[in-house]
Amino acid sequence: xxxxxxxxxxxxxxxxxxxxxxxxxxxxxxxxxxxxxxxxxxxxxxxxxxxxxxxxxxxxxxxxxxxxxxxxxxxxxxxxxxxxxxxxxxxxxxxxxxxxxxxxxxxxxxxxxxxxxxxxxxxxxxxxxxxxxxxxxxxxxxxxxxxxxxxxxxxxxxxxxxxxxxxxxxxxxxxxxxxxxxxxxxxxxxxxxxxxxxxxxxxxxxxxxxxxxxxxxxxxxxxxxxxxxxxxxxxxxxxxxxxxxxxxxxxxxxxxxxxxxxxxxxxxxxxxxxxxxxxxxxxxxxxxxxxxxxxxxxxxxxxxxxxxxxxxxxxxxxxxxxxxxxxxxxxxxxxxxxxxxxxxxx
Amino acid sequence: xxxxxxxxxxxxxxxxxxxxxxxxxxxxxxxxxxxxxxxxxxxxxxxxxxxxxxxxxxxxxxxxxxxxxxxxxxxxxxxxxxxxxxxxxxxxxxxxxxxxxxxxxxxxxxxxxxxxxxxxxxxxxxxxxxxxxxxxxxxxxxxxxxxxxxxxxxxxxxxxxxxxxxxxxxxxxxxxxxxxxxxxxxxxxxxxxxxxxxxxxxxxxxxxxxxxxxxxxxxxxxxxxxxxxxxxxxxxxxxxxxxxxxxxxxxxxxxxxxxxxxxxxxxxxxxxxxxxxxxxxxxxxxxxxxxxxxxxxxxxx
Numbered sequence: 226x227x228x229x230x231x232x233x234x235x236x237x238x239x240x241x242x243x244x245x246x247x248x249x250x251x252x253x254x255x256x257x258x259x260x261x262x263x264x265x266x267x268x269x270x271x272x273x274x275x276x277x278x279x280x281x282x283x284x285x286x287x288x289x290x291x292x293x294x295x296x297x298x299x300x301x302x303x304x305x306x307x308x309x310x311x312x313x314x315x316x317x318x319x320x321x322x323x324x325x326x327x328x329x330x331x332x333x334x335x336x337x338x339x340x341x342x343x344x345x346x347x348x349x350x351x352x353x354x355x356x357x358x359x360x361x362x363x364x365x366x367x368x369x370x371x372x373x374x375x376x377x378x379x380x381x382x383x384x385x386x387x388x389x390x391x392x393x394x395x396x397x398x399x400x401x402x403x404x405x406x407x408x409x410x411x412x413x414x415x416x417x418x419x420x421x422x423x424x425x426x427x428x429x430x431x432x433x434x435x436x437x438x439x440x441x442x443x444x445x446x447x448x449x450x451x452x453x454x455x456x457x458x459x460x461x462x463x464x465x466x467x468x469x470x471x472x473x474x475x476x477x478x479x480x481x482x483x484x485x486x487x488x489x490x491x492x493x494x495x496x497x498x499x500x501x502x503x504x505x506x507x508x509x510x511x512x513x514x515x516x517x518x519x520x521x522x523x524x525x526x527x528x529x530x531x532x533x534x535x536x537x538x539x540x541x542x543x544x545x546x547x548x549x550x551x552x553x554x555x556x557x558x559x560x561x562x563x564x565x566x567x568x569x570x571x
Numbered sequence: 572x573x574x575x576x577x578x579x580x581x582x583x584x585x586x587x588x589x590x591x592x593x594x595x596x597x598x599x600x601x602x603x604x605x606x607x608x609x610x611x612x613x614x615x616x617x618x619x620x621x622x623x624x625x626x627x628x629x630x631x632x633x634x635x636x637x638x639x640x641x642x643x644x645x646x647x648x649x650x651x652x653x654x655x656x657x658x659x660x661x662x663x664x665x666x667x668x669x670x671x672x673x674x675x676x677x678x679x680x681x682x683x684x685x686x687x688x689x690x691x692x693x694x695x696x697x698x699x700x701x702x703x704x705x706x707x708x709x710x711x712x713x714x715x716x717x718x719x720x721x722x723x724x725x726x727x728x729x730x731x732x733x734x735x736x737x738x739x740x741x742x743x744x745x746x747x748x749x750x751x752x753x754x755x756x757x758x759x760x761x762x763x764x765x766x767x768x769x770x771x772x773x774x775x776x777x778x779x780x781x782x783x784x785x786x787x788x789x790x791x792x793x794x795x796x797x798x799x800x801x802x803x804x805x806x807x808x809x810x811x812x813x814x815x816x817x818x819x820x821x822x823x824x825x826x827x828x829x830x831x832x833x834x835x836x837x838x839x840x841x842x843x844x845x846x847x848x849x850x851x852x853x854x855x856x857x858x859x860x861x862x863x864x865x866x867x868x869x870x871x872x
Contacts, residue, residue: 274820275783275809279776342776345825396656398664398751399825451751453665520661528665 226271237264238358245362250309251299255292258330258362262288265354269347280346284355287329287339294326295366314370323370324378330363331412332405334385341393341405349450352401353441356408357434364415364430368423376420384506386413391513398452400444403517407476408437410514417507418491421498424571429487432560436476436484439553443469446546453536455524465546468554470526475557477518478511483560486567616691644741657749667752671850672830673735675702675709688713688731693720698731703845708761712843715834731842734770734831747774750824753851755803761845762791762798768833771807774826782812785822789832791844801852805859819863 237260245257262285270281302319303309314320325336332340344352367374390410397403411433419426443465444450447458459466475482488511495504560567612618651658674680681700688698698713717729738746756769767789775781785807792798807822808815830849834842 272820273818274823275773275780276823276826279780282777396652398656398749453752456665524665 230267234264234268237261238354242358242361246365249311251296251303251311252309254311254362254366255296255299258288258292258295261359261362262292265351265359268351268354269343271348271351274346276346278346280343283339283346284343287336291326291329291336294322294329298322298326311366311369315373317375320370320373320375321378323366324374324382327363327367328382331360332409333382333412333416334389334409337386337389337409340409341397341402344401344405344408345399347401349401349441349445352404353438353445356404356437356441360408360412360430360434364426367416367419368427371419371423371426374420379416379420380500380503383413383415383417384503384510386410386416387507387510388413388513391510391516394514394517397517400450400452400455400521403521404437404440407514407518408433410511414488414491414507414511417503418494421500422494425487425490425494428567428571429491432483432487432557433476435553436472436557439472439550439557440469440476442547442550442553443472446550451536452521452524455521456528457536458525462546465550466526468558470522471558472554473518473522473525477515479515481561483557486561486564641741641743648741664752668853669757669850670753671848672748674848675846676706678702681709683736684709684733685736686711686731686733689716689720689728692725692728693722694718694728694730696729696731698733700733708845708847710843710845711832712841714841715836715839717837717839729837729839730833730835732770732831732833734772735829737828745774745828747826747828750804750827750851753824753853754805754857755801755852755854756830757850757852758789758800758802759847760789760791760798760800761796761847762789762793763843764791764793765834765838765842765844766790766836767844768835769802769807770831770833771804771822771827772829772831773823774828784810786810797847801854803854803857803859805857806862808863817868819861819865821861 241257241260241264243257244260245254248254248257266281266285269284270277298319298321299309299314301322302314302316305316305319306313308315314323327333329336344355347355387410390406390408390413394403394406394410397406411429415426415429415433418429446465447461447469449455449458458469471482475484478484478488488508492504492508495501495507655661656664673683681702684700686698686700688694688696690696695716695718696714697716698711700709700711702708703710711731711733713731715729715731717727719725719728738748740746758769768786769789771785773783773785775783787802787807789800789802791800804822804824809819809822810816832844832846834844
């Protein structure tokens with residue numbers, strides 16, 4: 226892509242995110258969301274393939290509708306209470322509309338239908354941006370308005386997101402769609418705890434961003450889009466392949482790895498808040514997503530010769546792995562022992 | 572002043588009168604029984620005697636049967652979902668190298684395909700489909716006639732085609748084929764030497780893409796021997812409404828809706844194509860990703 230155009234799009238993405246997360250007034254927050262939406266559209270439709278254009282159109286329609294709802298909720302609140310401050314959103318209707326608007330922006334059930342298709346139609350690096358940076362402004366808005374939001378609604382959305390993210394990811398063979406469903410189920414975990422301890426939502430988001438970035442960048446290095454291609458990656462970069470296995474298990478939330486930390490803390494907080502059944506339900510539902518993470522891990526690392534694979538064996542590359550990937554993978558596997566330091570920092 | 576009032580009265584009376592006429596003329600199409608948008612009918616289309624809303628059937632028994640059928644389809648879909656991708660276990664998805672999609676052994680298999688020709692625009696070609704000898708193949712045969720229908724707007728004519736019916740799941744939801752494991756189409760045919768075009772139609776979510784078609788050619792030999800033709804998916808080019816596009820893209824195989832064969836080689840006369848089966852192949856020796864140039868061709872100097 227034209228480097229100047231790329232610079233403008235990336236800079237606009239960063240600008241939009243910064244505007245939203247640092248704003249006090251609803252109009253600036255909405256402005257940042259719109260800048261983000263518009264800036265990422267050319268990145269999604271970069272290749273001009275009909276499916277990429279379709280993904281960009283779907284993304285634009287849902288995000289524009291969600292931004293409209295954000296504006297509508299803030300205007301309703303301003304009309305009834307006179308407040309434009311984001312933290313002062315108190316009117317119940319406004320909170321309801323804002324929750325559904327943010328659910329649409331993030332891809333929480335029942336507004337999740339656009340997410341797998343958009344991720345499937347976009348290139349892997351743009352998929353990374355969609356799963357990580359584009360989620361930060363809406364989560365910030367939820368964080369700032371969390372005291373006034375309806376707990377029942379958020380818990381329902383969260384449990385359904387974890388359930389559907391798990392069920393619908395079960396039969397996917399396209400890796401980008403699997404990562405979309407993993408994102409939906411992680412968002413469920415983030416949404417369930419936001420009323421009780423919003424800092425845990427942010428912690429979950431940061432760790433999820435780190436692990437997802439590691440996975441996406443690894444998949445981009447080994448150029449994998451389908452499950453059958455994943456099976457021959459051990460020929461390309463064997464060490465990265467082994468690390469991908471561990472990163473996927475970390476994303477699934479298995480204990481000695483970093484991904485366990487947010488899940489543990491969320492379950493602990495939910496139990497303290499007398500929501501043990503919700504905690505039990507959400508942990509059982511994330512077993513479904515564990516199934517497809519294990520399937521990805523199986524296809525990555527456990528299918529070695531003499532298993533036959535369906536994809537052409539690829540040449541080993543001599544290119545050294547990017548240092549960013551190495552750092553992200555290290556952090557996403559080994560951060561659990563320093564969790565007291567993380568508690569102090571959040 | 573009185574004059575102004577009289578003029579105003581006159582104007583309102585006149586406009587009321589004109590409004591009545593205008594109203595009648597706008598109600599005209601509604602009062603007559605023709606379509607609101609156009610009453611031009613293409614020569615091959617049949618005249619509509621019954622309006623579409625008169626076809627609705629409100630019987631309770633029929634709707635309950637319909638509901639039962641769809642619920643059983645939904646149950647079957649859920650069971651297939653629990654087995655693995657595409658209703659088969661994952662190991663089959665990961666290891667399969669060939670798959671037979673359509674095999675012509677009975678009338679049911681023929682019913683999965685739709686034949687059409689230029690009769691729908693007023694042409695004179697004929698096309699028929701039947702089962703071949705010993706129910707071993709489908710025979711698509713007919714006569715191509717390139718005589719242009721005289722309706723003042725058609726310039727070309729003479730085509731016949733056979734297209735698979737799009738798959739429909741429970742509650743009339745669209746189902747797609749996932750061919751991403753494979754890289755070639757494998758056909759066992761016996762033609763008559765005429766060139767055919769193979770068309771793949773992928774999911775058009777938005778209506779802008781509903782005319783997008785990926786096509787490639789199938790050249791048949793006329794002989795008495797069966798031919799096994801392999802067409803790699805990397806060779807399919809993108810066309811929209813029949814015009815080959817400048818920006819070419821490879822066909823994405825994860826959401827394929829229908830496959831079709833068309834003959835339109837501008838030669839009048841009979842044609843025949845026998846198809847034994849249509850399948851997919853993962854050709855390990857075929858390494859080409861896409862056969863057409865993907866780099867930007869119109870860069871300003």
